[in-house]
Amino acid sequence: xxxxxxxxxxxxxxxxxxxxxxxxxxxxxxxxxxxxxxxxxxxxxxxxxxxxxxxxxxxxxxxxxxxxxxxxxxxxxxxxxxxxxxxxxxxxxxxxxxxxxxxxxxxxxxxxxxxxxxxxxxxxxxxxxxxxxxxxxxxxxxxxxxxxxxxxxxxxxxxxxxxxxxxxxxxxxxxxxxxxxxxxxxxxxxxxxxxxxxxxxxxxxxxxxxxxxxxxxxxxxxxxxxxxxxxxxxxxxxxxxxxxxxxxxxxxxxxxxxxxxxxxxxxxxxxxxxxxxxxxxxxxxxxxxxxxxxxxxxxxxxxxxxxxxx
Amino acid sequence: xxxxxxxxxxxxxxxxxxxxxxxxxxxxxxxxxxxxxxxxxxxxxxxxxxxxxxxxxxxxxxxxxxxxxxxxxxxxxxxxxxxxxxxxxxxxxxxxxxxxxxxxxxxxxxxxxxxxxxxxxxxxxxxxxxxxxxxxxxxxxxxxxxxxxxxxxxxxxxxxxxxxxxxxxxxxxxxxxxxxxxxxxxxxxxxxxxxxxxxxxxxxxxxxxxxxxxxxxxxxxxxxxxxxxxxxxxxxxxxxxxxxxxxxxxx
Numbered sequence: 241x242x243x244x245x246x247x248x249x250x251x252x253x254x255x256x257x258x259x260x261x262x263x264x265x266x267x268x269x270x271x272x273x274x275x276x277x278x279x280x281x282x283x284x285x286x287x288x289x290x291x292x293x294x295x296x297x298x299x300x301x302x303x304x305x306x307x308x309x310x311x312x313x314x315x316x317x318x319x320x321x322x323x324x325x326x327x328x329x330x331x332x333x334x335x336x337x338x339x340x341x342x343x344x345x346x347x348x349x350x351x352x353x354x355x356x357x358x359x360x361x362x363x364x365x366x367x368x369x370x371x372x373x374x375x376x377x378x379x380x381x382x383x384x385x386x387x388x389x390x391x392x393x394x395x396x397x398x399x400x401x402x403x404x405x406x407x408x409x410x411x412x413x414x415x416x417x418x419x420x421x422x423x424x425x426x427x428x429x430x431x432x433x434x435x436x437x438x439x440x441x442x443x444x445x446x447x448x449x450x451x452x453x454x455x456x457x458x459x460x461x462x463x464x465x466x467x468x469x470x471x472x473x474x475x476x477x478x479x480x481x482x483x484x485x486x487x488x489x490x491x492x493x494x495x496x497x498x499x500x501x502x503x504x505x506x507x508x509x510x511x512x513x514x515x516x517x518x519x520x521x522x523x524x525x526x527x528x529x530x531x532x533x534x535x536x537x538x539x540x541x542x543x544x545x546x547x548x549x550x
Numbered sequence: 551x552x553x554x555x556x557x558x559x560x561x562x563x564x565x566x567x568x569x570x571x572x573x574x575x576x577x578x579x580x581x582x583x584x585x586x587x588x589x590x591x592x593x594x595x596x597x598x599x600x601x602x603x604x605x606x607x608x609x610x611x612x613x614x615x616x617x618x619x620x621x622x623x624x625x626x627x628x629x630x631x632x633x634x635x636x637x638x639x640x641x642x643x644x645x646x647x648x649x650x651x652x653x654x655x656x657x658x659x660x661x662x663x664x665x666x667x668x669x670x671x672x673x674x675x676x677x678x679x680x681x682x683x684x685x686x687x688x689x690x691x692x693x694x695x696x697x698x699x700x701x702x703x704x705x706x707x708x709x710x711x712x713x714x715x716x717x718x719x720x721x722x723x724x725x726x727x728x729x730x731x732x733x734x735x736x737x738x739x740x741x742x743x744x745x746x747x748x749x750x751x752x753x754x755x756x757x758x759x760x761x762x763x764x765x766x767x768x769x770x771x772x773x774x775x776x777x778x779x780x781x782x783x784x785x786x787x788x789x790x791x792x793x794x795x796x797x798x799x800x801x
Contacts, residue, residue, distance in 0.1 A: 356743045359752065485705065487696070489599050494581040501574045505567055512563065540585070 241295075242352075244288050245309075249342040251281040252316075253418070256335035263328050271328045278331060279323065281338075282316040289313055296354045301370040302361055304538065305350040310370070311534075312338040314378030318460070327452055333385040333410075340410055343417035365478035373471035373496075377530055379464030380503070380523075386457045387523030390516055392442075393449035399517065400446050406524070408439035457519060458510055465503050472496055495533035502526045561617040569611045576604055597722045605700060612693050619686045626679055630664070630671070710735045715759060731760040 255277035262270035289309060292300040300306035319326060319334045391403035412435035419430070475493075476486040487493060506522045559565060580598040583590045590596040598604050645668070652670070656663045662676040673679070704727065706719040715734035719727050734757045741751040751770065758765045 356748050356750070358749050489577075489580075489597075491581045491584070494577045498574045498578055501570045505570055508563060508567070537581075 248284040248288055251284055252335050253339040255281055256339055259328055259332045275323055279320055282320050285313045285316055298357055299367045303355055305352050308341055308345050310374055312341050314374045315381055318378055318382055329389050336410055340414040343421050347417050347420045360482045363478055365474055369471055369474040369478055372467045376464040376468035376471055379460040380526055380530055383460040383523045384527035387520035390520045395448050404439055404442035407442055408435050411438045454516055457516055461506055468500055491537045495537050499529045499533050502529050560614055561621040565614050572607055600722050608693055608697055615686055615690055629679055712738055731758055733758050
């Protein structure tokens with residue numbers, strides 16, 4: 241199982257590397273091969289997911305390690321669906337985000353062993369609630385990556401500095417976790433240095449890129465929002481059976497409602513015809529609220545969903 | 551005139567966005583209450599969901615939502631009224647034949663159309679025009695439901711120890727109420743998969759004492775299913791992974 245996980249992580253990284261070279265040397269053929277490698281990585285990810293499901297006897301999304309694996313699988317699934325139409329940059333950023341998550345996961349020290357379920361999780365609502373929620377997170381993550389690309393390709397200094405900051409975190413996180421994975425060497429200070437280097441490099445080498453159509457930015461929201469709504473509704477029904485009430489003002493519930501509100505505002509502003517730049521900034525806010533819902537709540541705030549931090 | 555001004559403010563999207571941000575801000579601050587309870591109590595943000603200020607915001611949001619929905623009706627109605635001037639004009643010699651042919655083409659494309667005075671109105675997805683009403687209505691039902699629960703219902707914690715009957719419920723606003731019946735638990739036990747690891751089963755027996763009548767219950771939780779015992783529904787609540795609370799409410 242560990243071998244498959246490593247193959248999958250390196251395979252996503254390889255697709256990122258290939259597409260990066262393809263974009264740099266403007267080779268369409270290399271970009272096509274990179275997309276193919278990405279597709280193969282997705283299949284490996286899928287195989288890993290189903291293998292764990294078969295071993296555990298339940299859908300593997302009930303602890304931190306498996307939920308991260310499922311999260312990257314959802315991002316890859318969306319990219320595979322739209323791979324023909326997808327911009328090379330968006331595939332590159334998705335591969336970087338996925339590789340960063342997987343390499344980060346392999347050094348984070350989460351319990352990788354299959355854990356049995358507590359009674360509250362032994363429910364048929366588990367699969368539908370988690371699948372819809374994670375698919376929504378994945379769609380919003382793609383919206384965030386497209387938003388970052390739009391801001392990075394902008395001529396305004398503030399836009400590409402903010403975008404470079406987020407890309408800097410992603411890329412330095414990826415490099416740091418690869419070094420830690422390969423050398424088993426604690427490199428927090430080196431990580432900060434890598435971040436400064438990447439951040440500086442992105443600003444120095446910045447140039448306005450070809451803009452993407454508005455549809456590419458907004459479409460993931462129209463996929464993610466109904467999924468998140470379904471996730472919240474199914475979660476409420478499950479909570480009624482498990483804890484006796486549809487809504488308990490648990491931190492996870494609160495932050496999923498905040499995320500829902502952010503994207504509700506997003507949709508209304510899109511209908512009102514706000515600029516892509518404005519919507520890209522909203523995408524950043526939305527992604528931050530997702531990260532708080534997904535990570536902050538699991539690891540910082542205790543609540544009914546605390547089992548997910550194990 | 552003044553009424554119109556108030557209506558325009560109430561139906562405005564800016565008010566919706568402001569209220570949504572306000573709600574998000576209030577609950578976001580309050581979500582940290584398990585980490586900083588004293589600080590949040592001092593600034594009045596502890597359990598803000600049950601406060602008058604939060605309820606007022608929700609009421610205002612409900613009014614805004616109703617006003618917004620009403621303001622959308624003329625626009626939607628207009629979409630289904632045949633316009634006086636058409637967007638595209640076609641001139642044919644034999645108009646009836648061509649019109650029938652055109653209609654069959656629209657039908658084949660599964661488009662919605664309506665004809666009046668030689669003008670044909672075409673819609674691609676007519677049902678979509680009503681989606682906004684369904685969504686607003688569902689949000690309205692949830693918001694009104696939440697308001698009713700928040701104004702007339704209560705929710706609290708009852709600490710149930712073995713062989714100690716109790717009817718004392720601690721509410722979210724730090725007050726207490728006495729239930730009209732007692733609940734007593736006996737022989738509460740937890741089984742683990744491995745010693746000290748993940749809980750596998752919760753088990754207890756006990757009584758609900760109501761008007762000197764003892765109603766016995768037995769709970770064995772291995773799956774996510776509540777226990778139904780005559781007038782009551784009993785749930786278990788593994789808050790912070792400590793499965794020591796039993797929450798219950800009238801069925």
